[in-house]
Amino acid sequence: MDLILTIQKSIEEHKDHNAFCIRHTYYTYEVFGKIISGIRYKIQKSVDASGHIIGLVTNDDIYTYASIIALWLEGKAYVPLHPDFPENRNQLIIEQAEIHTILDSSQHQTFANCSTITTDKVSCSTIDIASKEVSSDDLAYIFFTSGTTGTPKGVPITFDNLTAFIDAFWALEYSITSNDRCLQMFELTFDLSVLSYLAPLLKGACVYTIPKDEIKYSYIFELMEDYELTFALMVPSILQYLRPYFDEIDCPAMKFSLFCGEALPLDITEEWSRCVPNATIANVYGPTECTIFCTDYTYKRTEPNKAYNGILTIGKDMKNTKTIIIDEDYNEVPVGEKGELCLSGGQLTPGYWKNEKKNKSTFFFKEYNNEQIKFYKTGDLCTVDEDGDILYLGRVDFQAKIQGYRVELSEIEYHARAALQKINAVAIAFTNKIQNTEIGLAIESKTFDTSELLNGLKKSLPQYMIPTQIKFIDTFPLNTNGKTDRNKIKEQFL
Amino acid sequence: MNITTIKEKISEILTAILEHTNFELHDELTAKDVDGWDSLSHMMIITKIEEEFGIRFKLRDLNKLKNMGSLITLIQSKL
Numbered sequence: 219m220d221l222i223l224t225i226q227k228s229i230e231e232h233k234d235h236n237a238f239c240i241r242h243t244y245y246t247y248e249v250f251g252k253i254i255s256g257i258r259y260k261i262q263k264s265v266d267a268s269g270h271i272i273g274l275v276t277n278d279d280i281y282t283y284a285s286i287i288a289l290w291l292e293g294k295a296y297v298p299l300h301p302d303f304p305e306n307r308n309q310l311i312i313e314q315a316e317i318h319t320i321l322d323s324s325q326h327q328t329f330a331n332c333s334t335i336t337t338d339k340v341s342c343s344t345i346d347i348a349s350k351e352v353s354s355d356d357l358a359y360i361f362f363t364s365g366t367t368g369t370p371k372g373v374p375i376t377f378d379n380l381t382a383f384i385d386a387f388w389a390l391e392y393s394i395t396s397n398d399r400c401l402q403m404f405e406l407t408f409d410l411s412v413l414s415y416l417a418p419l420l421k422g423a424c425v426y427t428i429p430k431d432e433i434k435y436s437y438i439f440e441l442m443e444d445y446e447l448t449f450a451l452m453v454p455s456i457l458q459y460l461r462p463y464f465d466e467i468d469c470p471a472m473k474f475s476l477f478c479g480e481a482l483p484l485d486i487t488e489e490w491s492r493c494v495p496n497a498t499i500a501n502v503y504g505p506t507e508c509t510i511f512c513t514d515y516t517y518k519r520t521e522p523n524k525a526y527n528g529i530l531t532i533g534k535d536m537k538n539t540k541t542i543i544i545d546e547d548y549n550e551v552p553v554g555e556k557g558e559l560c561l562s563g564g565q566l567t568p569g570y571w572k573n574e575k576k577n578k579s580t581f582f583f584k585e586y587n588n589e590q591i592k593f594y595k596t597g598d599l600c601t602v603d604e605d606g607d608i609l610y611l612g613r614v615d616f617q618a619k620i621q622g623y624r625v626e627l628s629e630i631e632y633h634a635r636a637a638l639q640k641i642n643a644v645a646i647a648f649t650n651k652i653q654n655t656e657i658g659l660a661i662e663s664k665t666f667d668t669s670e671l672l673n674g675l676k677k678s679l680p681q682y683m684i685p686t687q688i689k690f691i692d693t694f695p696l697n698t699n700g701k702t703d704r705n706k707i708k709e710q711f712l
Numbered sequence: 713m714n715i716t717t718i719k720e721k722i723s724e725i726l727t728a729i730l731e732h733t734n735f736e737l738h739d740e741l742t743a744k745d746v747d748g749w750d751s752l753s754h755m756m757i758i759t760k761i762e763e764e765f766g767i768r769f770k771l772r773d774l775n776k777l778k779n780m781g782s783l784i785t786l787i788q789s790k791l
Contacts (some may be wrong), residue, residue, distance in 0.1 A: 398785070431744065431756055436774040443772075463771040693757045 220351040221381045222290050224420055226347045229254075232422030235396055238280055239426045239445065245280045247422065248345070253280060256342035257288040257321070259337050265294070271360065272685040273299050273312060274322035276406035278430050281323035283415060286320050289321070291349045295357035295374070298407040300698065301328050301428075307377065310363045311370055314571065324648050338633035353380040353460050353648050354575040360571055363504050372571030380412075382564030383509040385597045386537040388415065389524075390514055392500065394476045396422030396451055399471075401450035403438055407698045409506045410478055414451055423449070434700070435459035439467060451502075453479040453700045456643055457486050467493040478502045479626070480701050481610055483635070484525040487517055503532035503610065504539075507580075507594050510566035512539040512618030513608060516545035526601070526609040527632035534606050539563040540586070541608065542593065543600055548584060551601075558614050559600040560593040562586075567594075599626070618655050619683045625657070630675075630683055634659055642694065644704060645685065648711045658711040662694050687711060713791055717727030718765075718784055725760045729753055765791065 231235075233248040245253075265272065272289055289296050297315050301324065311317075312332065323338045324326050351434065358380045362370035388495040400418040402425045404411035418425045426441050428434055436458050441447055447469070454477050460467065471496040482501045491499055499519075504511030515533025517523060524531040534539040535647060542550050543557040551557040569577040583590050599611040606669075612628035619625070628644040642662040650656045661668075661673050670689050675684055689710050697703040719737050725731050730748045734740065743749040749757070761783075762768055767790035777783050 433774060436771055439771050440775050460771070466771050692759070 219349065219356075219377050219381075221274075221377055221384060221536055222349040222352055225287060225290070228420055228422050229347060230343070231295050235422050236424040237419065238283065238361050239279060239399075239424055240280060240410055242313065243626070244424075250280065251345040251347055251443060253284040254288045254291070255344065256282070256340040257285050257335075257337050258291055258346070259290055259342065260340060261292050261294070261321075262564075262614070263410070264333070264335050265292075265604070266313065269319055270357065271295050271297060271315050271317055273297050273315075273317040275320060275322040275328045278427050279323050281336075281340065282321075282406065283425075283537050285321040285337050286415075287347075287419075287510045290352070290358060290377075290507050291347055293350050293352040293356050295359050295518070297360045297372075298405075299329070300405060300407045303407075304673060307370065311372070314362075314370070314372055315360055322610075328547060334392065334429075343613070353443075353609075354381070354693065359412070361407065363506055364698055369483060369572055371576060373567050373568055374569075374571050375509055379509045379565050379567065380416075383413075383512075384416070386565070387413065389499075389537040392449075392476065393425050394418055394421045394474075398423040398448045398473070399445055400425055401438065401441060401447050401452070401569050402426060402630075403434065403452060403456070404488055404700070405698055408479075410451060410453075410699075413510050418449070423586040432694070435613045439463070440473065442467075442469045448473045449476075449480060450474070451476040453477070454482045454486070455480060455696060455700055455702055457490055461486060461489070464489055464493055469494050472497040474500070476500045476502055478504070478659075479699065481529045481612075483526065483528050484523055484530045487523075487530055491517065491519055491544045497500070499582075500530055500564060501530045503608075504561075504565075505594075507567045508561045508563075509540060509567070509598075512536050512563070512565055513541065514637065515607065520663070522672065524603070524607055524609065526611060527626075527628050527630075529610055529628065531607045531609050532600075533608065535561075535608075536564075538592070542584075542586070542600075543602055543608075545593075548582060552566070553604055555598060556601050556611060559596045559608065561596060562591050562593045566592065575621065593701060596599045620647075620655055620657060623680075623682050625683050630659070630679065630685065633678050634661075634671070637671050643693065644702060644707055646704065646708045646711055648708055656687060656711075657683065657685045658687040658689065658708075660689050660691050660707045661695070662692070662712065663690055664692065665690045713788075715784060715788075718787055721764055722761065722780075722783070722787075725757060725764060729756050729760060737780055738786075739779060741780040742778070761787065767791065 229247045236244045237247045237250040238245045275465045276298045291683040322333045327334045360372045360374045402414035474499040475494045499517035501515045503513045513532045540562045597614045600615045627645040634643040645662045646658045695703040695706040735746045
């Protein structure tokens with residue numbers, strides 16, 4: 219497997235370079251390689267060849283990262299298990315993925331009912347990181363995402379998928395070298411973490427992590443300034459937190475500043491561009507099902523940028539992905555028309571883990587360029603323009619029907635945010651006591667008189683789109699992936 | 713403003729935001745020791761302190777807040 223071979227070579231070639239900086243402690247590639255070797259011996263001793271799927275307790279330490287590489291060298295996949303997630307949820311994942319063995323670097327074993335390999339302080343005097351024979355269909359990881367029915371659904375990603383992603387990522391030319399210093403701000407249960415550690419490791423660069431007990435946004439800022447980070451992939455919510463402090467931020471060392479995971483507002487991107495004056499800023503997009511991300515747009519500093527309702531375009535499909543936009547009957551819509559974005563190509567997961575029902579409803583085959591191709595329905599409402607740039611309009615399910623009219627919540631948000639200037643607002647469709655759909659607006663602020671806001675909205679929106687309930691929330695809750703938690707906000711209206 | 717007054721004000725702010733009084737304001741107190749003091753409520757507490765004391769923290773100040781003692785010292789330095 220070439221990808222694993224590249225990791226091996228990178229570790230061997232960059233022995234005296236730093237691989238990680240965790241809590242201000244550096245670990246060289248040599249130290250990293252030795253820890254990987256030690257953990258791999260433990261895996262060889264304790265897990266028989268048939269055990270392909272291994273749980274991983276996601277601590278923020280060198281042993282956890284080394285465990286991922288050790289598993290890959292042995293041709294095994296990891297399933298991240300967050301020690302702070304509810305026990306029931308983790309148990310559901312362990313059962314679904316049929317996990318029998320868990321790698322854990324914690325002081326006290328996190329999961330009592332599984333055989334646990336302790337990885338804390340494991341090392342080895344020599345480096346032995348030659349990979350076993352690993353097939354390209356073997357799984358690299360399974361990430362569990364929230365399912366609408368309450369049971370998490372597993373998204374397995376093969377080494378083939380991951381290779382296609384890395385190939386397409388390098389083709390974007392957001393190049394990383396062994397001198398780069400790269401941010402890894404994500405929980406290991408979120409697949410954006412994979413790019414954040416893997417791309418630097420493949421090039422001999424250094425990965426900077428965020429300790430779990432630190433306040434994320436201010437710690438990111440300190441890393442960017444004190445260590446002069448050169449590469450950062452972040453969720454746009456971080457910008458919302460940092461925005462009041464933008465005038466204090468000046469990071470000329472930043473070369474690439476990427477955003478993914480949520481809609482990226484154009485106005486905040488423009489303001490951010492002054493904080494990272496020399497950086498290429500990019501908006502990338504993609505669901506876990508299509509391996510990390512699969513479309514890309516480079517922000518233009520000196521020309522107008524494309525946006526819809528104030529949200530920056532997600533650009534064009536990357537090298538190994540094919541995108542189409544379809545109507546409800548699975549027909550491609552003409553340029554400029556709205557529809558559901560569908561993805562296909564080398565990055566696409568083989569399908570949800572042991573979930574035939576969900577696979578049937580989410581994946582479909584369609585003839586494309588005289589070939590039957592498997593597509594994945596993203597649930598994202600998009601439109602494509604004549605240049606082939608995709609504009610994100612919102613979730614298909616953010617689309618609400620109010621009094622028979624189709625309403626895009628993102629459109630209401632756009633007008634509300636414009637009227638509120640720098641205050642964040644989220645529109646929610648909820649079912650009221652008499653089972654009608656109502657629109658609520660949550661405003662991230664102290665209480666104020668909203669008559670002016672509502673009068674303003676009435677000037678740009680039809681009556682049925684005007685929010686009927688308004689709630690003030692001091693700070694919007696974030697989910698564990700660092701995104702605005704719309705479900706939690708919705709609860710305030712129920 | 714003397715330390716006792718600062719502490720009283722902080723105590724009122726914590727009570728208002730966290731909705732309980734199960735904490736004692738000694739210098740070594742950290743967020744981890746107090747129920748409900750997570751990254752979300754932290755942001756709210758910081759904003760409220762800025763408002764009540766009429767001060768403005770720098771982003772860099774926020775990382776230096778390792779415990780209650782450092783918070784009180786920081787507030788004093790801004791008054």
